[in-house]
Amino acid sequence: MNPHDLMQTNPLLSDRVRLAIMALLTGSKDEVDFKTLLDRLELTKGNLSSHMRKLEEAGLVDVHKSFVDRKPLTTYSVSAKGREEIRNYLAKVEAVLQSAMGR
Amino acid sequence: MNPHDLMQTNPLLSDRVRLAIMALLTGSKDEVDFKTLLDRLELTKGNLSSHMRKLEEAGLVDVHKSFVDRKPLTTYSVSAKGREEIRNYLAKVEAVLQSAMGR
Numbered sequence: 001m002n003p004h005d006l007m008q009t010n011p012l013l014s015d016r017v018r019l020a021i022m023a024l025l026t027g028s029k030d031e032v033d034f035k036t037l038l039d040r041l042e043l044t045k046g047n048l049s050s051h052m053r054k055l056e057e058a059g060l061v062d063v064h065k066s067f068v069d070r071k072p073l074t075t076y077s078v079s080a081k082g083r084e085e086i087r088n089y090l091a092k093v094e095a096v097l098q099s100a101m102g103r
Numbered sequence: 104m105n106p107h108d109l110m111q112t113n114p115l116l117s118d119r120v121r122l123a124i125m126a127l128l129t130g131s132k133d134e135v136d137f138k139t140l141l142d143r144l145e146l147t148k149g150n151l152s153s154h155m156r157k158l159e160e161a162g163l164v165d166v167h168k169s170f171v172d173r174k175p176l177t178t179y180s181v182s183a184k185g186r187e188e189i190r191n192y193l194a195k196v197e198a199v200l201q202s203a204m205g206r
Contacts, residue, residue: 004123014119014122090197101186
C-alpha cells in the first residue's frame with residue numbers, strides 16, 4: 001500500500017475534530033442536535049458551527065430544521081456520501097499505516 | 104469507543120499529507136532523502152519543507168545531514184516518539200470509526 005493513496009481521501013476528514021464529528025454522527029441511530037455535539041466533543045459554538053457548515057457544504061452531513069415547543073431545533077445526520085467517505089478514509093488509513101508498521 | 108478520544112491524538116498527524124509522510128518514513132528501513140519524499144508524494148518543495156519542519160520541531164522525525172560527493176544531503180527517519188504517535192493515531196482512529204460503523 002502506497003502512502004500516496006492517502007491523498008485520495010476526502011481532505012475534509014483530514015482533521016481530527018471533523019473526523020470526531022463524523023464518527024459521532026455515523027454511530028448515532030437518530031439525528032443529533034447541535035447542543036449534544038457541543039457537549040460530547042467539548043467544542044466552542046463558533047468552532048462547531050464552522051465545522052458543521054463545511055461538512056454540510058461538502059454534502060457529508062444532512063441538516064434538519066424543525067420547531068420543538070416553538071423553538072427552532074437543528075439536527076444533523078450523516079449523509080450517504082458522508083458514510084461512504086468515512087468508510088473510504090478508514091480503509092485507506094488502515095491499509096497505509098498497517099503496511100508501514102509491518103502489521 | 105468515544106469520538107472525543109480522537110482529540111487525544113497528535114494534532115500534527117491530523118493532516119493527510121503529514122500522515123502520508125510519516126507512513127512513508129515508518130515503512131522505510133533506511134533513511135529517506137528529501138527528493139525521494141518529493142517524488143513519492145508528489146508535493147512541491149515549499150510544501151514538503153514546511154511539513155518536515157513541523158514534524159522535526161515536534162520530535163516526530165529525526166533529521167540527518169551529511170555530504171555525498173561534496174554535496175549536502177539531508178535524510179529523514181521516523182523517531183521513536185513518531186513511531187509511538189503513529190501507532191496511537193491508528194489505534195484511536197480504528198477504534199472510533201469501527202465502533203461508529205458497527206464493525
